[in-house]
Amino acid sequence: MKYIIIGACAAGLACAEQIRKEDASGEITVFTKEAYLPYSRPSISYLLKGAVKEKDMYLRKPSYYAAKRIHFVRDTAITAIDTKNKTVKAGRKAYAYDKLCICTGSKPFVPPMKHVEGKSNVFCFLDLASAKAVKAAAKPHTRAVVIGAGLIGMKAAEGLSKICQSVDVVELAPRILPSILDQKSSKLVKNHVEKEGHIRFHLAQTVSEARSKGERISSVVLNSGEVLACDMLVIAVGVRPETALAEAAGLSVNRGILTDSKTMQTSQKDVYAAGDCTVSTDMLDGSKKIIALYPNAVYQGTVAGAQMAGGSQELGGCYAVNAIDFYGLRICTCGLINAAGEPYRDKVRHSGEAYKRLIFEDNRLVGFVLINASQNAGIYTNLIENQSDITALEQDIFDTPSLFMFDKAQREKRLKGAL
Amino acid sequence: MKRVYAKEELCLNCRLCEVYCKTAHSASKDVLKANKYETPAPVSRVTVYGDKLRSAAVNCRHCENPKCVQACITGAMTKDPATGIVAVDEHKCIGCMTCLAVCPYGCITTGRFAIKCDLCRGETEPACVKNCPNRALVYTDLGGAQE
Numbered sequence: 246m247k248y249i250i251i252g253a254c255a256a257g258l259a260c261a262e263q264i265r266k267e268d269a270s271g272e273i274t275v276f277t278k279e280a281y282l283p284y285s286r287p288s289i290s291y292l293l294k295g296a297v298k299e300k301d302m303y304l305r306k307p308s309y310y311a312a313k314r315i316h317f318v319r320d321t322a323i324t325a326i327d328t329k330n331k332t333v334k335a336g337r338k339a340y341a342y343d344k345l346c347i348c349t350g351s352k353p354f355v356p357p358m359k360h361v362e363g364k365s366n367v368f369c370f371l372d373l374a375s376a377k378a379v380k381a382a383a384k385p386h387t388r389a390v391v392i393g394a395g396l397i398g399m400k401a402a403e404g405l406s407k408i409c410q411s412v413d414v415v416e417l418a419p420r421i422l423p424s425i426l427d428q429k430s431s432k433l434v435k436n437h438v439e440k441e442g443h444i445r446f447h448l449a450q451t452v453s454e455a456r457s458k459g460e461r462i463s464s465v466v467l468n469s470g471e472v473l474a475c476d477m478l479v480i481a482v483g484v485r486p487e488t489a490l491a492e493a494a495g496l497s498v499n500r501g502i503l504t505d506s507k508t509m510q511t512s513q514k515d516v517y518a519a520g521d522c523t524v525s526t527d528m529l530d531g532s533k534k535i536i537a538l539y540p541n542a543v544y545q546g547t548v549a550g551a552q553m554a555g556g557s558q559e560l561g562g563c564y565a566v567n568a569i570d571f572y573g574l575r576i577c578t579c580g581l582i583n584a585a586g587e588p589y590r591d592k593v594r595h596s597g598e599a600y601k602r603l604i605f606e607d608n609r610l611v612g613f614v615l616i617n618a619s620q621n622a623g624i625y626t627n628l629i630e631n632q633s634d635i636t637a638l639e640q641d642i643f644d645t646p647s648l649f650m651f652d653k654a655q656r657e658k659r660l661k662g663a664l
Numbered sequence: 665m666k667r668v669y670a671k672e673e674l675c676l677n678c679r680l681c682e683v684y685c686k687t688a689h690s691a692s693k694d695v696l697k698a699n700k701y702e703t704p705a706p707v708s709r710v711t712v713y714g715d716k717l718r719s720a721a722v723n724c725r726h727c728e729n730p731k732c733v734q735a736c737i738t739g740a741m742t743k744d745p746a747t748g749i750v751a752v753d754e755h756k757c758i759g760c761m762t763c764l765a766v767c768p769y770g771c772i773t774t775g776r777f778a779i780k781c782d783l784c785r786g787e788t789e790p791a792c793v794k795n796c797p798n799r800a801l802v803y804t805d806l807g808g809a810q811e
Binding site: 255259285286287288291296297298301302303304305539540543544547566567568569570575577579619620621622623624626627646647648649653656657659660661662 | 669670672718720722725731735737738739753756758760761762807
């Protein structure tokens with residue numbers, strides 16, 4: 246059996262590992278357009294700020310891949326998928342597959358801006374190569390401008406603030422981290438970041454154009470007319486699923502690649518997809534969405550791998566769970582954090598820099614936002630995943646969650662068990 | 665594999681398991697220094713929850729299919745295929761705490777990196793078990809249902 250996986254990040258690696266668990270002899274080939282063996286994408290901002298070394302970013306040791314006979318083909322972009330002849334092409338070379346998994350992840354979204362394209366001091370911040378380029382270009386005297394105050398933009402800004410003279414962040418939304426934080430908690434995080442990182446925010450603003458000296462941008466103009474000096478422009482507005490290969494091969498795509506909700510098979514037999522390039526069904530409200538988060542990618546990759554190799558594991562529920570920190574402020578979110586109005590209700594407890602917002606639907610917990618209050622957050626996540634009846638809990642749900650939330654029988658089961 | 669199991673009916677809520685866990689994971693390995701004077705202060709990987717009437721020392725279950733390992737975004741959290749121990753590589757961990765966000769037992773503590781039970785790495789008996797005065801913690805490969 247010949248297995249081919251396109252993409253060597255979270256989903257691709259999980260897929261390869263699961264295939265090997267199910268099939269000891271099959272041939273596993275992973276194509277990556279990057280120059281590196283699988284590494285931690287989220288670690289790139291820690292590389293930038295000097296908190297992690299490149300050698301510690303690699304997810305597995307090279308010897309591990311040799312032992313598991315997972316073969317990587319690096320620096321090789323797959324240019325086409327031929328589902329009829331069951332081959333993938335890299336330029337003129339064709340590689341045959343019996344089962345294929347597309348794990349192409351995300352691509353950065355670049356909003357239309359005048360006079361930005363082709364300039365030498367414009368960067369994305371998405372992979373190791375782009376992080377190294379940003380790190381090499383960032384100097385103590387650099388005045389950096391980051392466009393986008395989402396997870397990637399904020400991590401880029403945090404890293405840059407440890408190196409550069411100044412960091413300005415421009416965000417279209419009226420608040421930072423709009424996808425994971427509500428107004429109040431966003432303000433709390435913004436205050437912390439301004440104080441700790443001396444980052445200047447320009448909210449509800451866009452960059453309308455850049456001004457240049459030769460090949461380099463020297464300043465950017467906001468739609469308010471304000472001009473920001475700029476030695477380095479980092480574009481981190483957001484990401485979109487990378488679906489070009491799948492679309493060209495005629496697979497069903499609607500924003501992301503569509504897959505069977507149990508098997509991860511695409512609209513084409515023997516072709517699977519997993520991770521950020523796919524559309525997920527959120528188990529908490531049934532909605533179709535892109536869940537571009539690491540644990541989800543690993544989960545989907547694992548299921549796709551199992552299915553490809555004839556295993557029985559099927560996809561259960563998908564939901565968003567994320568943890569991130571900014572200058573020591575810990576943020577942990579899960580589930581339907583933007584749910585508002587019927588049938589949802591939320592409750593907030595807030596004191597100082599600790600903030601806890603829980604979102605409920607009937608007698609179930611469906612989401613949380615925890616800032617400096619993440620102790621034992623996994624127990625909340627577990628309540629969400631199991632859709633547990635919270636009226637049966639034996640302590641206030643706002644207290645630090647522990648096994649003593651559950652009745653004696655449940656507690657015993659947990660104390661004596663292991664997943 | 666051998667795991668630590670807590671017996672709620674025998675736990676006195678004395679928290680000596682926490683004291684000796686800190687000591688075992690300290691620089692000095694001295695109970696007084698570790699618990700009073702050492703900086704950075706060692707962190708206990710076992711926590712007693714509950715009250716005077718009912719309590720239990722909760723620590724990592726070293727799951728067969730650990731959610732923390734699956735969710736780890738850096739490859740720092742691994743399950744040793746030989747020993748079954750789930751442990752953190754402190755060099756690789758960036759302290760994002762995604763593991764904490766998915767651990768259904770609440771057994772991961774925040775620090776510069778994730779802090780959790782390592783079963784005292786190969787000791788014949790983990791410090792919490794060895795020093796529990798009421799034998800409310802047992803270390804066995806018979807599973808949690810044993811008496």
